[in-house]
Amino acid sequence: MNLIELISKIVDSLAWPAVVVLLAFRFKHSLIPILESLSSILNNLNKVKNGGFEMEFSRKTLEIDRASPKAFGSDQKDFEPKINKKDSSPKAIIIEYWIDILRSAKKLHEDQFSDFYLNSDDHMAINDFLAKKRVLNAEGMKIFNELRKIRNRAVHEPDSTITIDQAILFAKQSNRLINYFDKYKKP
Template sequence: MDALTFISELIKAVAWPVTAIALVVLLRKPIVELIPLLRRLKYKELELEFAQEVSELKAEVEAIAKEKGEEAPSIASTSSNLLNLVAFSTRAAILEAWLEVETAAVTVASSFWGQSPNDTFRNMPKLGEYLLQCKVIDEKQLAVFNKLRQLRNKAAHAQDLDLSENDARSYVQLASDLAKHIREA
């Protein structure tokens, strides 16, 4: 092996590691700025996405309450059974919280037709829009209703979803407050 072949092989072996180190050094500041935003990165960023959506939804609900002059929902008003369930299984707590919203919505929607709650309304894809038409919820609450449904679907269908208890508690709180509003309308 001559000197030129040796240098060529050495450059081939070292090229990718040196490039990776150079990128880390050059992008050190932006990477450090992004670290606080990351909580946990899972398969296809599903977990991070769920946490961000729950936070955004919580902020939206607080803004709506502030706009209406009401006090923001508190965790004390949330069903203690659902909050206890969070410690055992965040996914189960989310699914049960959604069932509470769905049951309240189906009960109220059925009452307009003088029927007992049944699967006809439960399987109705536009249940939220129907509640809006009946003036049970307003447009902002409809957006919350639909977002809660989407988040519930993500929790139900994700294979490896490991949510934090705080995110699950926030979801449970939002769902319980919406269910309470629907029942009282």
């Protein structure tokens, strides 16, 4: 191989990446909204499946896990739920733990905030109570609402979209929130 052939092969291998880079710079203002939309879709995506390839996305549950010490204090003990992965339904786990969250929040209301009228047992009324009485800080409210969204997915989407590992992480976070409610003292 002589020098001219070598240079020709290098130019051939760099041609298409160079064209892609040039097009990206040329149309960057058009590409930015598309890439932002794609990023938003990927952030909320739960599962990608193509033929034999399958990838789980549990970004939200992992974000909740990382934010938990800020919301509930770093003294929270880790909780490993005793869940049989083979025989448990992720949907049932999530619904059961969500009911426990609501029950604990209602108990907190009855024990310490009976002066605050809680007009119903629905999760939006409890959300309002927690926010208005500042029971949870901003990070805690964010976690409460993310758990509510995951609960809504469990109720309104087929079982297959939520994995058992996501349900176990939900149970872990739910227990942290319940422990926080149980230990909470009105200022």
